[in-house]
Amino acid sequence: MDQLWEYLVVAGVLLVAIVAGLAAFLRPGRGGRTKDLPKPTPKPTPTPGPRPDIGDEHPTGGVDTLPPPADTAPAEPDVLEPDDVLLEEPPTPTLERPDSARGRLQRLRARLARSNTALGKGLLALLTRGGLDEAAWEEVEDTLLAADLGVDATTELVDSLRSQVAVDGTRDEATVRGWLRTDLLALVDPGMDRAVASHRVGDRPAIVLVVGVNGTGKTTTVGKLARVLVAEDKDVILGAADTFRAAAADQLETWGARVGVPTVRSHKDGADPAAVAFDAVKAGIELEADVVLLDTAGRLHNKTNLMDELGKIKRVVEKQAPIDEVLLVLDATTGQNGLRQAEVFASVVGITGIVLTKLDGTAKGGIVVAVQRKLGVPVKLVGLGEGPDDLAPFDPEAFVDAILA
Numbered sequence: 001m002d003q004l005w006e007y008l009v010v011a012g013v014l015l016v017a018i019v020a021g022l023a024a025f026l027r028p029g030r031g032g033r034t035k036d037l038p039k040p041t042p043k044p045t046p047t048p049g050p051r052p053d054i055g056d057e058h059p060t061g062g063v064d065t066l067p068p069p070a071d072t073a074p075a076e077p078d079v080l081e082p083d084d085v086l087l088e089e090p091p092t093p094t095l096e097r098p099d100s101a102r103g104r105l106q107r108l109r110a111r112l113a114r115s116n117t118a119l120g121k122g123l124l125a126l127l128t129r130g131g132l133d134e135a136a137w138e139e140v141e142d143t144l145l146a147a148d149l150g151v152d153a154t155t156e157l158v159d160s161l162r163s164q165v166a167v168d169g170t171r172d173e174a175t176v177r178g179w180l181r182t183d184l185l186a187l188v189d190p191g192m193d194r195a196v197a198s199h200r201v202g203d204r205p206a207i208v209l210v211v212g213v214n215g216t217g218k219t220t221t222v223g224k225l226a227r228v229l230v231a232e233d234k235d236v237i238l239g240a241a242d243t244f245r246a247a248a249a250d251q252l253e254t255w256g257a258r259v260g261v262p263t264v265r266s267h268k269d270g271a272d273p274a275a276v277a278f279d280a281v282k283a284g285i286e287l288e289a290d291v292v293l294l295d296t297a298g299r300l301h302n303k304t305n306l307m308d309e310l311g312k313i314k315r316v317v318e319k320q321a322p323i324d325e326v327l328l329v330l331d332a333t334t335g336q337n338g339l340r341q342a343e344v345f346a347s348v349v350g351i352t353g354i355v356l357t358k359l360d361g362t363a364k365g366g367i368v369v370a371v372q373r374k375l376g377v378p379v380k381l382v383g384l385g386e387g388p389d390d391l392a393p394f395d396p397e398a399f400v401d402a403i404l405a
Helices: 004-028 103-114 117-128 134-145 151-168 173-188 216-229 248-258 273-286 303-316 337-350 367-375 396-403
Strands: 206-211 236-241 291-295 323-330 353-357 377-384 389-393
Touching: 117 134, 117 173, 151 173, 151 367, 173 367, 173 396, 206 216, 206 273, 206 303, 206 337, 216 236, 216 291, 216 323, 216 353, 216 377, 216 389, 236 248, 236 273, 248 323, 248 337, 273 291, 273 303, 291 303, 303 337, 323 337, 337 367, 353 367, 367 377
Parallel strands: 206 291, 206 323, 236 291, 323 353, 353 377
Antiparallel strands: 377 389
């Protein structure tokens, strides 16, 4: 009997252990695997006629679908079919169409006139008043020097005016204005070639190197020059060889993207600018572009090592193709300081043309004459505002007429 009870107790313990094990197996525990429930066997789909819509009548037979109860929302589909997904194409960026050069000159002439009003009106007031004694002529000289015309050009202009006044003796404003126009135009020298290299040379593009110190608006000028060339239907490539100034490449790339011009750049700060310039010229040759514009770092003219690197860029680029144009960007408001900068750059890379920025506002128009005389190269472009199309080819006659307006 005792043995029977012993068997019963053991059997009961085993039964309890089995039940407990089954319960633990069926209940998912923390950190354990959760088995997927078996999917129910799908019901056979009836052979339909035309697919009925809810609430419609179906005279052709088939299976009616009962509307859901009023308080039950229709079930959302688990998976969207491809036809249910609307794919929208990203909007194509609208390229800007820059103003033509002719339109720029007409629109910007008034700004140029405002910037040089003091020079023109001051001279006319002095020359048309009576009693031109030595004190009056000294005042004329001071006015011209204050306009950054330079000592040599000022002396030449005053001597010419004194001779004409002595011979003619007139004080008529129209006559004096005519003398001034003739003499100023001769100083500006309309015979200089002011065209910017922008045509293919044989089987390669024209190569334009743009240099200048910090703060002159050099990168912005390169972007605006690209717009000038695009307006002339030129294929342009930009080279962002200013790798030292933060975001300079981004700035140039943005300018190019607005008119559909590609930019060759490095995404590494402090990359070798000569390598970037080399790659940009190589891309221009391969893509058969008309012109490659190379932006360089705004180098301080008194830092010899930086100037040496500018010379290195020039040498590396010329391993592929000659540089056809070297444009120096000068801030017109810097006056004589700008002339000293120009001399240093000219000795390193050989300047072929000047771009004068900020010629609006407080700029002094005489700097045009002074810088041309100092370097023997023409002013080719002038910047007269902050707008994207406020860079225009320099027109000597329009410039002189604006001074005397």
